Amino acid sequence: xxxxxxxxxxxxxxxxxxxxxxxxxxxxxxxxxxxxxxxxxxxxxxxxxxxxxxxxxxxxxxxxxxxxxxxxxxxxxxxxxxxxxxxxxxxxxxxxxxxxxxxxxxxxxxxxxxxxxxxxxxxxxxxxxxxxxxxxxxxxxxxxxxxxxxxxxxxxxxxxxxxxxxxxxxxxxxxxxxxxxxxxxxxxxxxxxxxxxxxxxxxxxxxxxxxxxxxxxxxxxxxxx
Numbered sequence: 495x496x497x498x499x500x501x502x503x504x505x506x507x508x509x510x511x512x513x514x515x516x517x518x519x520x521x522x523x524x525x526x527x528x529x530x531x532x533x534x535x536x537x538x539x540x541x542x543x544x545x546x547x548x549x550x551x552x553x554x555x556x557x558x559x560x561x562x563x564x565x566x567x568x569x570x571x572x573x574x575x576x577x578x579x580x581x582x583x584x585x586x587x588x589x590x591x592x593x594x595x596x597x598x599x600x601x602x603x604x605x606x607x608x609x610x611x612x613x614x615x616x617x618x619x620x621x622x623x624x625x626x627x628x629x630x631x632x633x634x635x636x637x638x639x640x641x642x643x644x645x646x647x648x649x650x651x652x653x654x655x656x657x658x659x660x661x662x663x664x665x666x667x668x669x670x671x672x673x674x675x676x677x678x679x680x681x682x683x684x685x686x687x688x689x690x691x692x693x694x695x696x697x698x699x700x701x702x703x704x705x706x707x708x709x710x711x712x713x714x715x716x717x718x719x
Contacts, residue, residue, distance in 0.1 A: 529585075646671070
């Protein structure tokens with residue numbers, strides 16, 4: 495019995511040591527990764543109600559949609575968490591980003607979002623910044639099994655390299671969820687969406703996952719011309 499107890503103690507210590515080594519290794523890796531500042535999503539606004547919403551970066555015009563109150567904050571939190579989970583960047587705490595932003599007028603940031611974000615990112619000594627623009631965030635009406643109106647989400651993500659202010663990657667997600675019967679070619683996407691009607695938050699989360707599959711490595715982003 496005592497031998498079993500000693501063996502269990504040794505095993506437990508080995509597990510704890512292994513866990514500390516893994517944790518230490520991930521922290522060391524994160525320290526060596528380029529710094530990324532994630533900026534809050536901005537709601538894209540149109541200059542003319544008849545033209546729709548305009549992306550301030552791409553200058554594309556998109557169909558104006560409803561944006562549920564507070565949805566930009568939801569997407570910002572999802573983006574922050576996903577970039578941290580990727581482990582390829584050292585993601586700056588959102589509190590630091592918000593602190594630097596607080597020194598600037600919100601109106602100036604909305605009028606010149608990219609130049610303002612680049613200034614803030616450099617002040618934070620980050621290597622990259624990511625900022626998103628939200629065009630549509632319409633909530634599902636119904637349940638996961640049956641809906642009167644499906645969720646609909648549209649957003650752009652833009653990634654900038656701060657040493658030269660160059661845009662090195664962008665991703666667009668635009669989807670109004672549809673049943674499988676409407677498009678059998680998208681059976682993979684149907685099952686990635688849990689084969690059910692998702693709320694807008696989950697639809698946006700799945701969309702980000704799909705975009706980040708095509709996100710280049712930090713090394714590729716650094717070498718991009």
